[in-house]
Amino acid sequence: MKRTVDVSLPIGPVHPVFKEPCRIKCETRGEYVLNAEIELGYVKKGIERIMRGRPWQEVMFLAERVCGICSVIHNMVFIEGVELISDISLTDRAAYLRVIVNELDRIQSHLLANYSYCYTIEHETLAMYLLNLRETAMDALERLTGARVTCSYIIPGGVRFDLSEADARWLQETVDTIDSELTRFVTMFKTGSLIALRSKEVGIFTREEAIESHAVGPTARASGLTHDCRLDHPTYRRLDFTPVVYTEGDNYARIMVRFDEVFQSTALIRECLDRLELGKIRGGGEVIAGTSRWAGEAPRGELTYQITTDEYGRVMNIGIRTPSIMNIEACAHYMIKGVLSAADVTSTYISSDPCIACNER
Amino acid sequence: MVEYLYERDLSQMKYIIVTSPLHETVLAELAEHYGLGRQAIRRKMIEECDMSFLENIPARYEVWKAEDSPRDPMERQLGMRLLTVCIPMLSPEEMKAVEASVRSQISEGIPEAEAYEAGMEAIREMIRR
Amino acid sequence: MSRLQDLKNTVRSKSIHVCYVNVGSCNGCDIEILACLAPRYDIEQYGIYVHNNPREADVLLITGAFSPQWEDKLMELWEKIPEPKVAIAIGNCPISGCVFNREGSYVDPPVRKHIPIGAEVPGCPPRPTEILQAVLSLAPVVFKDYEGGNE
């Protein structure tokens, strides 16, 4: 294969817009990007290897540290996988509390993702607004679970802490604040002409490509796929909710999906708070030997854990498939290819909300 | 391809990626289907794919498996799409040649099983190379 | 000379450029550093500017447990930073390896083996205020009376 390549442009590993180290290697003709490749390996830790042969009590904390941004969902999917093996049941109150914490985590993560995008396209005002709003969500998370990040709130058979009456009221108010503030910011985003220029019809990702690369989460939903793992989750099925879907498949759509999902999350939290009835937050049970495969919807998409335990409750084998694996691949090979300027490479990359720590484990 | 000024040999890092538990499952299936050693397939993958691609191999393999059929038996046997689009280990031209030769053999009256076997042998050759 | 020195000290303590680098963390510490940027903590009111560009940095924040790919790159990065400079390890990961320091993992902590570390902020992850405090209390000490080329 012979191609005319003007410049090969490596971006990274340490770059002002990247939160995490990775290296994008672009081949460009003029400003047009012909091809892109992503080089990883800067945060490889080998978590799956460490997990093998350890009791679940330990693996639970390791699972959370696969990704610090969406730690709640890693905790949740791992524990639900273990519950599935051992047939441990869950009280209603605990199930709803799990959903509340998970949705708070999603709000926090989506706001961070959109902050990074706005920051990358140099709209710092909006970025700072979003980052400040994220602190509100972090406060709620801290008040409920006792920690800002890596809170290990979810344990087999229930959750760690109960939600007091006063906290529930406070949470309701917080959620209302998030809603009203974010409405303002979304209007800013929708009407900003700079934003439209930098985001609309940039980094197009079609439905067919999404299917081929198995893209998941907001990245896929911005390209018209309806897949959302929450639809298969027993607790979410009791709640009223339909996935947010856009069909444009450009940067703008991906950011808007996330904004809309924040509103959806606040609605879900409100609904859970309404349904919350007094009761126990913990059941009992014993972890037994078995194998399970369980998926949950992380902020970035489908997260799958494949767990094998033995009769002492040790994890004998574990495979983790995080959403970023699919999304980063899709981003490198479909979205970045064909963007018109090198400046769009970084913004397109950030719009798919990549999380390298997840990707490499 | 272009030469980069500073480039490390990444094969060690890539090897780490293709030995994760999920990759092992996929590799076992591929190795059994094509009658090749896992190490040979790994080598070919490492040569042909970049790192983000390697990470995504289990998901892409699943996509191929779930692709809506009636899948034609030839695709199931030789995995043309699998090896060129889903996990691009071979170039489309190479695959086309194999496909054409298998098709011509079948039309010449050679039994299907035999023709497929010849096609598989050709693929094996290319992966080992 | 001393008045000039005073002036330099004041200016330096009011303009600290920060670069952060993730050498194999779980992202938990990284987002806490990012949270420092939020108007709630407002890192810029102290004259700290997060650049993420090693060539103009004074302070290097390191998160993560040191993965093998950084072997040569971290030292290179450290050398790119102009004097006076200091590195701060954020979180348990660069200090001890946190949960990742087990048999069979690929990481190689502590980071202090690889480059000189000026201060360590433990926590998994530490709160944004703790990070802020570490930078604020360390930077003036390191930059005080620095004269380039003296050593």
Ligand code: SF4
């Ligand atoms: S110290 Fe904890 S939160 Fe920070 S990077 Fe390490 S594991 Fe993650």
